[in-house]
Amino acid sequence: MSRSSTGMRFENDQTLIHACLKGDQFAWTDLVERYRRLVWSVIRQTKLRPEDAEDVFQQVFLSLLRSLQDLRETDRLAAWLLTTTRRACWRASSKSSGAPVSLESTALLADGTQSDATEVELDKQLVRDALEQLGGKCRELLEALFSAAGEPSYPEIGERLGMRVGSIGPTRQRCLEKLTPILHGLGF
Missing domain, CATH: 1.10.1740.10 (RNA polymerase sigma factor, region 2, helix turn helix motif)
Structure with a gap:
């Protein structure tokens, strides 16, 4: 102490x-x-x-x-x-x-310098850690929205998560607001 x-x-x-x-x-x-x-x-x-x-x-x-x-x-x-x-x-x-x-x-890289991919990978790990801390429905929604390649399909996401399509956008915004301080706390 x-x-x-x-x-x-x-x-x-x-x-x-x-x-x-x-x-x-x-x-x-x-x-x-x-x-x-x-x-x-x-x-x-x-x-x-x-x-x-x-x-x-x-x-x-x-x-x-x-x-x-x-x-x-x-x-x-x-x-x-x-x-x-x-x-x-x-x-x-x-x-x-x-x-x-x-x-x-x-x-x-072969010449001994680091790629920009390194920082991207560190950022991805920070986001994964933050999502882990966030947990619950917010984590599921944000992963569904941002993990898939291409444009996310709200009807598919709504069906998979049991959400009304009209509530996905506002819920996404609230979840991002919860995620932001977690990311800051992790040094992002």
Whole structure:
């Protein structure tokens, strides 16, 4: 457990994040200390130059600082940090001519540079994770609407999901509104 400037112990991420949002500098220090090994574990899996690795570490926590108030699911902070770190490593690698990233989820081209498909795949995985968290009818509807190639057939979707065709559009909008904060919480 971590201590704040007031001596309070942070038993979980929620209380730690709350203290950070209130401006407790000690809480922020504790938050970085709590997750530094996790972030470095991802960075070390790459072949970034040491100075690029340091930059990625700083970028990840700067992104966290900027996104902290929008983080809806504090219990998913570790997942958010992992995703953000992977993306930052990818960006650093693509800027650095001779430093490709060697993560399992990364596809490298023959010349050692990364394809745009890598970022697309990371984005797809984030969307899949967000849909998993969303669950229920919203997940089913959004997958039916956006997973199929071509124009989705509302009558077919309505029949398959037991929905009236006229309710699909408004339900889709509500589901997308629920999905958006989940995606933001995952670092999308």
